[in-house]
Amino acid sequence: MSGTPILKIRNLQAKVADEDLQILNGLDLELNSGEIHAIMGPNGSGKSTLAKVLMGHPGYEVTAGSVDFNGEEVLEMEPDERSQAGMFLAFQYPVEIPGVSIANFLRTAVQAHQGEEELDLFEFQDLLMEKMALLEMDPAFAERPVNDGFSGGEKKRNEILQMAVLQPSLALMDETDSGLDIDALQVVSNGVNKLREENPDMTVLLITHYQRLLNYIKPDHVHVMVDGKIVQSGGPEVALQLEEEGYKSWREIEAAQAD
Amino acid sequence: MSDTKTIEGVTDAINREAVQARTAGEPAWLASRRMHAWEVYEDTPMPTTRLEEWRYTDLTEKLLLDSLHLGSVEARPDDPSTFPAGLRQAMDEDREASGHLVLIDGAVVHTDIREDLSGKGVILCSLREAVEKHPELVETHLATAAVPPEEGKFQALNAALWTDGVFFYVPRGVRLDLPVRVTRWISESGAAFFSRTLIVAEPTSQVSYVDEILSDDLAAQTLTSSAVEVITQDGAQVQYVAVQRMGRNAFYLSQQRTLAYRDSTLDTLNVNLGGSVTRVDLNARLMGPGANSDMLGLYFGDADQHFDHNTSQDHVAGHANSDLLYKGALDEGSRAVFRGVIRVHEGAQQTDAYQTNRNLLLSDEARADSLPNLEIAADDVKCSHGATVGQLDEESLFYLMSRGLPQAKAERLVVLGFLGEVLSRLPLGGVQEKVTRAIEEKLASHG
Ligand SMILES: Nc1ncnc2c1ncn2[C@@H]1O[C@H](COP(=O)(O)OP(=O)(O)OP(=O)(O)O)[C@@H](O)[C@H]1O
Ligand SMILES: [Mg+2]
Numbered sequence: 001m002s003g004t005p006i007l008k009i010r011n012l013q014a015k016v017a018d019e020d021l022q023i024l025n026g027l028d029l030e031l032n033s034g035e036i037h038a039i040m041g042p043n044g045s046g047k048s049t050l051a052k053v054l055m056g057h058p059g060y061e062v063t064a065g066s067v068d069f070n071g072e073e074v075l076e077m078e079p080d081e082r083s084q085a086g087m088f089l090a091f092q093y094p095v096e097i098p099g100v101s102i103a104n105f106l107r108t109a110v111q112a113h114q115g116e117e118e119l120d121l122f123e124f125q126d127l128l129m130e131k132m133a134l135l136e137m138d139p140a141f142a143e144r145p146v147n148d149g150f151s152g153g154e155k156k157r158n159e160i161l162q163m164a165v166l167q168p169s170l171a172l173m174d175e176t177d178s179g180l181d182i183d184a185l186q187v188v189s190n191g192v193n194k195l196r197e198e199n200p201d202m203t204v205l206l207i208t209h210y211q212r213l214l215n216y217i218k219p220d221h222v223h224v225m226v227d228g229k230i231v232q233s234g235g236p237e238v239a240l241q242l243e244e245e246g247y248k249s250w251r252e253i254e255a256a257q258a259d
Numbered sequence: 260m261s262d263t264k265t266i267e268g269v270t271d272a273i274n275r276e277a278v279q280a281r282t283a284g285e286p287a288w289l290a291s292r293r294m295h296a297w298e299v300y301e302d303t304p305m306p307t308t309r310l311e312e313w314r315y316t317d318l319t320e321k322l323l324l325d326s327l328h329l330g331s332v333e334a335r336p337d338d339p340s341t342f343p344a345g346l347r348q349a350m351d352e353d354r355e356a357s358g359h360l361v362l363i364d365g366a367v368v369h370t371d372i373r374e375d376l377s378g379k380g381v382i383l384c385s386l387r388e389a390v391e392k393h394p395e396l397v398e399t400h401l402a403t404a405a406v407p408p409e410e411g412k413f414q415a416l417n418a419a420l421w422t423d424g425v426f427f428y429v430p431r432g433v434r435l436d437l438p439v440r441v442t443r444w445i446s447e448s449g450a451a452f453f454s455r456t457l458i459v460a461e462p463t464s465q466v467s468y469v470d471e472i473l474s475d476d477l478a479a480q481t482l483t484s485s486a487v488e489v490i491t492q493d494g495a496q497v498q499y500v501a502v503q504r505m506g507r508n509a510f511y512l513s514q515q516r517t518l519a520y521r522d523s524t525l526d527t528l529n530v531n532l533g534g535s536v537t538r539v540d541l542n543a544r545l546m547g548p549g550a551n552s553d554m555l556g557l558y559f560g561d562a563d564q565h566f567d568h569n570t571s572q573d574h575v576a577g578h579a580n581s582d583l584l585y586k587g588a589l590d591e592g593s594r595a596v597f598r599g600v601i602r603v604h605e606g607a608q609q610t611d612a613y614q615t616n617r618n619l620l621l622s623d624e625a626r627a628d629s630l631p632n633l634e635i636a637a638d639d640v641k642c643s644h645g646a647t648v649g650q651l652d653e654e655s656l657f658y659l660m661s662r663g664l665p666q667a668k669a670e671r672l673v674v675l676g677f678l679g680e681v682l683s684r685l686p687l688g689g690v691q692e693k694v695t696r697a698i699e700e701k702l703a704s705h706g
Contacts, residue, residue, distance in 0.1 A: 055661050058653060083663035095658035099676030099683070108672060109662040145676065162662060 521547030560593025
C-alpha cells in the first residue's frame, strides 16, 4: 500500500572501514512504499557510499544512526539477508564474475531467495526469458559470464535484469543511466516502469546526475546530497533547478561553513 | 581373488633385481631398455631443492622412497561386482565411450573397444599385451622420443620398473566421435606402482582420451608413477585429459610428453584434485609447422595438499602455436607450485606461445608460487607469459551476496567460475560435468 513508510534512515554516519575517513555525516531520509525518490549531488558527496552502506558493504563501518526497513533494523543484517528481505542495489560499477553465467548466477540467487523450497527450473527459465524480453536482451546473453567483457551499457542493463528477476520491494539504482545510450535508457526505464506497474508497492531510490533519466522515471521526491548529508528535499522541480544552476550554491555554503 | 604373483620370485624392494625380474619373458629390446633405464636411474642423483625444477618440492621430506614396496601384480577377475565402490561409481558415469580400460593397482582388469573401431584397426589394450601382439608399434615409440629415461630420475625409474599400462593406437584417418575412457584404482597402501601410457595417433586421425585415477584415503604413503607419451602425427587431432582424484597419502607423479607433428592439434588437460603430493611434468613438443597445443590445467587443494606443476612448451619447429592456461584454487594449508617455460628453439620462427598461471588463495595459510620463464632462440616470435596469485575479492563476494547468496555460496560460485574457465576451454563429453561435480563436493565439504 502506498504511503506506509518502508525505509527510515536516521542520522546515518559511516566511515571507510580501515581508514579514518568519514563519508556519511548524519543522513536522514524517509521513503514511503511505492514512491520514487531521486538523490542528486556532486561527485564524491557520498551517494554510492550511502547505497553500499544500505546494502551492507563490509568496506564501510557505520559509526552512528539507524536504518529501518519495513520495521527491521537492517544494519545488523548481512547483505544476503537484506536482499532476501526485499532490498536490491543496482551497482554504479557492476562487478565481473568470470566463469559464472548470468543464468547460473540468477538461478542460485532465486533459489537462495526461495529458501528450502526446491526451485522449479522450467519456471525459472520462463521467468528469466520473460524478463530478458522485457529488457530487449538477446536470450543468448543468459549464458555469458556475469559482466565479463560486457560493455558499460550491457552491464547496466544486466543490473536491471537481475532486479526484474529478483523483484525487490526496494530498489536502489546507482547511476543506472550512466553508460546507457538514448535507446537503451528508454528500454531500461520502460522496464523499470513496467515492474512498478506489476508491483505498485515497489519503492525506488534513484541516484543520478541527469534530468534525462527523470523524464522517463518520474520522481515524487528529489533530494540533494552534499558532503554526506541531505541538504535539500523537494519535488521534481529541484532536479530541474539543479540542471539549470548546478551545485554552485551548495559549494559556496560549504566553503562558508569550512571557514 | 588369487594371491599368485604373475612375476615369480620378485623382490618387492626397488632395486636392480626387481628390474631384472620384470624383464623375465620380455623381448630383448625391452629388457635392454629397462636395464639401460635402471642405469640412468642409478647414475642420476636424487633431485634436491637446489635444482630449480624441484625448488619448492623437497623430496627428502615428501617422498618416503625407502619405506615403499613394489605393488603386487595380482591377476584379478574382470568382474565389476568385485570392484571397489568408488571405481564402479566412476565407471558408471562413463557409459558414453568408444572404449574402456580399467586398471586396479596397476594391472589391467578390463578392456573393451567398439567393434566397428577395432575393425578399422584401432587398438586399445594393456601395454603388456601390446608388447606381445604389436611389438613393431610399441618398439618404435615406447620410451624413445617421448619420455626417455634421460629426462630425469623418475622418468628413468618408471622406464625401468613399469608393470603395465595402456596402449592406444589409431590408424591413419580414423576418427572416434566419443572419447576412450581409462579408469585406474589404487588400493594397496604403502606400495609403489609404475605404469606407462602410449598413445599414437596416425596422420589425420581424431581422438579424445580421458584417464582418471582414483583411490580412497590410504593408510601410508603410496606412490603412483605414470609416464605418458602422446604422439600426434601429421594432421591428427588429439585431446588428452588426465583427472587425479586420489585420497590422502597418495603421491602422484605424472610425467608426460606430447609430440605434435605438422598441422596436428594436441590438447591436454590435467585436473588434480586429490592426493597429498602431486607432481606433474609436462613437456609439450611442437615438432612440425602448423602444430597446435592447448595446455590446460586445473587444481584445487585443501588441508596440506601439495601440487607441483612443471611444464615446458618446446617449439622445435616454427609456425606452431602453444597456449597454456593453468588455474588453481587453494584452501586451508594447501600449496601450489607452477613452473613453466616456453622454449623457442633456434630457427623456430613465427612461433606463437602463451603461458598463463592463475592462483586463487582461499585462506591465509594457503600459498602459491609461480615461476614463468622464457628461453627464446629465434627473433620472429610472439610469446607472452603471466602469473597471478590473488585472494577472493571482497567486491565480488559483496556483489553476489547483495543478490541474496549466503557467503559460503558466493565463495563457491566465484571459485567454480574461476576454475570453470579452464574446463570450458576443452568441452569434452562428461568431463566438464564430472570435474565440476568433484569440485563442488570438495567445496561443500568445507562447509
Ligand atoms: N573504500 C573507500 N576508500 C577510500 N575512499 C573512499 C572509499 N569509498 C568512498 N571513498 C571516498 O568517499 C567519497 C564519496 O564516494 P562515493 O563513491 O560515495 O561518491 P559519489 O557521491 O557516489 O560520487 P559519484 O557521483 O562520482 O559517483 C569520495 O571522495 C571517495 O573517494
Ligand atoms: Mg557514485
